[in-house]
Amino acid sequence: MSEPETTTMDINGFPTRVWRKGSGPRLGFLAGFGGLPRWVPFLDALAAQRTVIVPSLPGFPGGDRGHGVLDTHLDWLLAVRAILDQAGLTGADLAGSSVGASLAAEMAAVWPASVRKLALIAPFGLFEEKDPPTDPWAQRADAVPGLMCADPEIWKALKAMPEGANSIEWPIEQTRAAEAAARIFWPLGNTRLEKRLPLIAAPTLLLWGTQDRIMPTSYAERFRAAIKGETEVRMIDGAGHLAELDQPHAVAEAILGWTA
Amino acid sequence: MKLMWFHLMPYTELPDDFRDTNPSVWVDIHSKLFDPKRAHHMYNDFMDELEYAAQCGFDAVCVNEHHSNGYGLMPSPNLIASALARRTTDTAICVMGNSLALYNPPTRVAEEFAMIDVISGGRLIAGFPVGTPMDTCYAYGTNPSQLRSRYLEAHDLVMRAWQEKDTFAFNGRYNQQRYVNIWPRPIQRPHPPIWIPGGGSVETWQWCAEMDYVYCYLSYYGYKAGQALMDGFWNEMSRLGKDRNPYRAGFLQFVGVGESRQHAFDLYSEAAEYFYGRCLHVDPRWATPPGYVTEATQAAGIKSQIQQAAGAGAIGSTTGTRFAAVAREMDAIVDRGYVIIGSPDEVTEQLREVARSLNVGHLMLLLQFGNMGKELCRYNTKLFADKVLPNMKDLFGEWEDRWWPQPIGAAQRAEVPAFLPKLAAE
Numbered sequence: 001m002s003e004p005e006t007t008t009m010d011i012n013g014f015p016t017r018v019w020r021k022g023s024g025p026r027l028g029f030l031a032g033f034g035g036l037p038r039w040v041p042f043l044d045a046l047a048a049q050r051t052v053i054v055p056s057l058p059g060f061p062g063g064d065r066g067h068g069v070l071d072t073h074l075d076w077l078l079a080v081r082a083i084l085d086q087a088g089l090t091g092a093d094l095a096g097s098s099v100g101a102s103l104a105a106e107m108a109a110v111w112p113a114s115v116r117k118l119a120l121i122a123p124f125g126l127f128e129e130k131d132p133p134t135d136p137w138a139q140r141a142d143a144v145p146g147l148m149c150a151d152p153e154i155w156k157a158l159k160a161m162p163e164g165a166n167s168i169e170w171p172i173e174q175t176r177a178a179e180a181a182a183r184i185f186w187p188l189g190n191t192r193l194e195k196r197l198p199l200i201a202a203p204t205l206l207l208w209g210t211q212d213r214i215m216p217t218s219y220a221e222r223f224r225a226a227i228k229g230e231t232e233v234r235m236i237d238g239a240g241h242l243a244e245l246d247q248p249h250a251v252a253e254a255i256l257g258w259t260a
Numbered sequence: 261m262k263l264m265w266f267h268l269m270p271y272t273e274l275p276d277d278f279r280d281t282n283p284s285v286w287v288d289i290h291s292k293l294f295d296p297k298r299a300h301h302m303y304n305d306f307m308d309e310l311e312y313a314a315q316c317g318f319d320a321v322c323v324n325e326h327h328s329n330g331y332g333l334m335p336s337p338n339l340i341a342s343a344l345a346r347r348t349t350d351t352a353i354c355v356m357g358n359s360l361a362l363y364n365p366p367t368r369v370a371e372e373f374a375m376i377d378v379i380s381g382g383r384l385i386a387g388f389p390v391g392t393p394m395d396t397c398y399a400y401g402t403n404p405s406q407l408r409s410r411y412l413e414a415h416d417l418v419m420r421a422w423q424e425k426d427t428f429a430f431n432g433r434y435n436q437q438r439y440v441n442i443w444p445r446p447i448q449r450p451h452p453p454i455w456i457p458g459g460g461s462v463e464t465w466q467w468c469a470e471m472d473y474v475y476c477y478l479s480y481y482g483y484k485a486g487q488a489l490m491d492g493f494w495n496e497m498s499r500l501g502k503d504r505n506p507y508r509a510g511f512l513q514f515v516g517v518g519e520s521r522q523h524a525f526d527l528y529s530e531a532a533e534y535f536y537g538r539c540l541h542v543d544p545r546w547a548t549p550p551g552y553v554t555e556a557t558q559a560a561g562i563k564s565q566i567q568q569a570a571g572a573g574a575i576g577s578t579t580g581t582r583f584a585a586v587a588r589e590m591d592a593i594v595d596r597g598y599v600i601i602g603s604p605d606e607v608t609e610q611l612r613e614v615a616r617s618l619n620v621g622h623l624m625l626l627l628q629f630g631n632m633g634k635e636l637c638r639y640n641t642k643l644f645a646d647k648v649l650p651n652m653k654d655l656f657g658e659w660e661d662r663w664w665p666q667p668i669g670a671a672q673r674a675e676v677p678a679f680l681p682k683l684a685a686e
Contacts, residue, residue, distance in 0.1 A: 067405065071433060138398060138545045168562050172555050179551035183405035187397075 004039055004047075004054070009086040011079060012069055017062030018087050019054040022047030027259060028055070028089040030080075032098025032121070032242050033136060033148060033214070035060030035177040037159065037170075042244040045252030046095075050259075055087040057100060059180025061173055067180035073191055076184050077106050081114070090114050093259040097121035097244055098214070099181045102193060105223075109199040118204040118229075119255045121243050122215045124185050125193030126222055133189050134214045137182055150211040150240035158245065197226035204231045205258040207251060209239030232258070261615060261655040262664065264354060265313035265641065266322040266512060266624045269306045269340075270331040272631040273298055274538045284543035285330040286394040299333065305634045306333075307340065311347045312638055313627070316645035320352035320385065322624055324457075324478075325359055326392075327399035331539035338372045345380035346676055352665045353380055356457055356476065356624075357387020361407050362400050365435050366414030367442060370421035374446045381674070382447035382667035387476070388415060389457045394542065397549040404549035410434050422451045453663045455510060460489045461557045465496045468508075474622065474663045476510035480540065481586070483513060483614040484597035490618040506621035507661040513614065514599040514626045517607050517643040524601035527636065529590040532599050535630030537588040599629075604647030611652060621656045622663075 004021035019039065027050040029043065035056065046052040058079055059067025070076050080103045084090055094115045096104030101123035108115040127133065134147060145152035145159075161170045185191065204227050208220045220233045234254055239246040274293060275281070282290065310321045323340045326332030334340060341355045353376060358369045377384040390396070390411050397404045413432045420428065420440070427441035446452055455474040458464035468475040475493060479486050490511065494504060502508070514532070518524030553561070587593050594601055600610050615623060627644060628637040667673075 071406070137404075137549055140545050143545075168559050171562060172558050175550050175558065176555070179405045182550050183403060186403040186405070187401040 002044075004043070004052075009055070009083075011058065011063075011066055011082055011086070014058065014064040014066035014069075016058070016064065016066060016083065017056045019043070020051065022049070022051050024050045026051045026053055026089060026092035027255075028053050028084065028087065028092055028094045030055070030057060030094070030096035030100030030104050031060060032096075032100050032244075033124075033178075033181050034155075034159065034174070034242075035062070035180075037061040037174065037177075038162065040158065040245060040248065042248035042252055045248050046256065049256050050093075053087050053089055053092075055083045055089070057083070057103065057180065059183065060177045063180070065176070067176075067183045070183065073184070076103070077110060080107060081111060084114060091116060093117045093119075095119040095121070095255050095259075096123070097242055099124050099185065102185075102191065105193060105200060105204075106196065108202045108204070109196040112199065112201050115202045117259045118200065118202045119207065119258055120204060120223065121207045121251065122209065122212050122219075122241055123193075123223065124181075124189045124215070125191045126219055127188045127190035128216075128219070128222070131216045131218055133216065133219075135187075136214055137178065137186065147213045148240060148242050148245075150209060150238055150246045154245050155242070194222075194226055197223065198228050200227045201229045203229050203258070205254065206231060206233045207236055207243055207254055208233070209236050209241060209243035209246060211239060211246075212241045212243070214241040261506070261652060262319040262622045262661065263649050263652060264320040264322050264352075264510075264622060264624045265310070265318040266324075266356070266626050267306055267310055267628055268324065268326075268331055268626065269302070269333040270535065270539055270630060271299065271333060272302055272534075272633075274330055274534075274631075278538045279541045282541070284546065285539055285541045286326075287328050287398045287543070287546050289328065289330045293330070303333065306628070307343060309628055309634065309637050309641070310340070310344055313641050313645075314344070314348040314351040316641055317649065318351065318625075318645065320354045321348065322354040322356050324356045324387070325389070325395070327395045329394070329399075331535070338376060341376050341384075342379060345376055345383070348380075348383075349673075349676075350667075351383070352385055353383050354385040354455070354624075355387055356385075356455065356478070357389050359389050359391030359396055359411075360414035360418065361402055361410035362391065362396060363414065365437050366417050367421055367437060367440060369414070370418040371442050371444075373418075373452065374422065374442060374444045377446040377448055377452050378444045380667070381672075382452075383665050384446070384448070384452045385455055385665060386452040387455045387457060388418075393549050393552050394546045397552060398546050403551075405551035406434070407552060408554065419451065422446055447668060448666055453665060455663070457510075460492065461554065462492075462496060462560065463554060463556060465493050466500065469497060469500045469502050472662075474508060474510055476512070476622070476624070478510075478512040478624070480512075480514070480536075480598065482597035482599065483511070483618060486511060486618060490620065494619055504619060505659045505662075506615070506619045506656045507659055507663055509618070509620045510622035510624055511614075511618055511620040512624045512626065513611070514629055515607060515611070515640070515644065516599055516601045516627075517604055517640055517648060518601065519603060521602045521606060524603070525590065525594065528599065528601060528632070528640075531630035531632035531636070532590055532593050533588060533630070536586055536593055536598065539630060540586050604643060607644070608648045608651045611648065612655060615652070615655055621659065621661060623652075
């Protein structure tokens with residue numbers, strides 16, 4: 001696993017990290033709950049066939065404190081739109097996971113020309129009273145890894161402080177990622193995304209871990225039914241909420257196939 | 261100095277096995293435990309107790325705001341305060357306070373506090389807490405990432421609503437209101453005294469210094485645990501060039517007075533163990549909504565954890581995390597200083613030492629706590645008022661309390677008809 005090329009762009013005055021790796025047609029990825037404090041095998045699997053471009057979202061690792069100036073949902077959408085533009089992703093294929101998937105869906109709905117094909121892994125954004133998502137912000141710290149991944153060790157490894165990292169900044173950055181997600185999705189995860197799903201014309205692949213303990217798997221069908229464009233639902237065995245971390249190759253293969 | 265009588269209004273009939281059979285006293289405490297007919301008596305007892313404390317000569321009676329909470333039955337302290345405004349005459353009424361970010365628009369706080377101030381003839385102390393994670397983020401669904409900025413903006417709105425003479429437009433980040441013009445306006449000018457209950461964040465201390473507000477540390481863990489924090493507060497005041505006027509600060513302390521230490525120990529054990537055992541049983545999943553603790557305070561916490569041996573004196577960074585390490589048996593409760601007990605002389609001596617060592621001019625006393633009944637509460641209150649309070653009042657006489665209510669003169673006040681239906685029978 002080699003390191004990606006890292007550049008920095010300015011979003012609302014905040015330095016924002018972009019990772020790039022591979023060659024071929026561009027494919028963007030917006031990370032899920034907790035963000036990506038480090039490069040992961042899933043991105044290498046995508047980079048094997050495509051130029052994978054991974055911009056950080058405001059407040060998530062690599063996104064500095066950019067969430068702090070985003071007060072409304074429109075603020076968020078405009079920030080993500082600026083991120084895609086500056087990262088060179090306008091008109092490219094776009095994948096996202098969890099909170100990132102929700103924003104990817106928004107981009108395809110509000111600016112249809114900005115996204116070619118879409119792949120969403122267990123997106124946030126809907127709330128069904130009879131089948132609610134798990135509250136990710138009201139958990140004992142030791143319960144979180146098992147909620148995010150089928151294999152809790154994978155989440156722990158993602159979040160473990162690397163040697164040489166700043167021992168004060170690192171944990172604060174991980175808390176900030178949870179705060180940034182809260183800033184958009186508190187308290188229910190419901191951004192009324194269902195009103196905009198019918199605007200999505202891009203062909204959309206919906207991926208869901210069979211062991212997702214945050215977003216009920218039944219939500220896949222809700223998304224499928226509401227999206228206007230061609231859709232397909234694929235369940236990923238042995239995967240939790242962040243399916244791309246549990247099953248990097250199966251998820252990457254599905255996305256590469258869909259966007260080929 | 262000022263001796264203030266504080267009521268939390270705990271539900272007094274949580275079951276013996278509450279801790280083992282319920283996840284939390286707060287947020288998701290089950291409704292089956294709440295009997296409204298029993299609570300009818302609890303509320304009326306509690307309000308009697310507050311009125312009795314005022315009659316006994318305490319400088320203030322204090323109430324506060326909690327939501328979905330088994331030890332705090334005052335979602336709206338303003339309702340209790342308005343009743344107290346009618347049944348007390350000279351006692352200050354301290355509402356400690358209204359969690360500003362929870363009111364939409366926050367103008368509501370300016371209005372209700374003005375009502376209490378006007379009804380009481382200018383006796384209101386206006387408390388502005390941010391509020392605990394349980395109250396604000398979970399029970400009320402406020403976004404933890406916006407809580408503090410909403411709080412600060414709401415503060416600005418309330419202060420302008422109290423002070424501006426003409427109708428104005430408020431063009432805030434979160435609140436926009438075209439016509440702000442509250443009726444009534446508070447009696448106290450330019451505004452009622454502002455007190456800020458807070459944890460140990462340096463930003464709060466600096467803000468209190470800048471705004472010239474009283475800082476209150478409302479901890480359930482007594483003077484021993486509070487010493488380091490209050491030292492930090494006074495060091496920061498010195499650094500900012502502020503004097504050590506003890507009336508800049510308030511501090512909460514549980515107290516039980518008896519004939520002797522052993523007598524007090526026996527009298528108050530059950531109520532204290534009820535409070536520390538059942539009332540502070542909070543599920544840790546409600547402790548730390550992300551963003552509630554500022555990054556500067558997180559950094560200070562991580563640094564102090566690195567410096568201290570794990571667990572040595574660490575009291576946690578939010579109300580919820582502090583609850584986990586609490587002592588629950590009377591020996592330890594007294595040893596650690598959560599509750600001060602003893603004969604009137606022993607209590608006086610300890611409290612004088614507490615006031616001096618913490619340098620606190622506003623002592624908020626919890627003389628009812630846990631499941632303490634009305635009779636014991638009256639006993640504790642009366643004994644304190646007769647034998648402790650008079651021997652405390654001389655403290656800090658050299659300082660001026662610039663943060664105390666300024667009511668209108670007695671001659672200007674409305675005459676409130678007597679309402680003492682039981683008095684003749686007693």
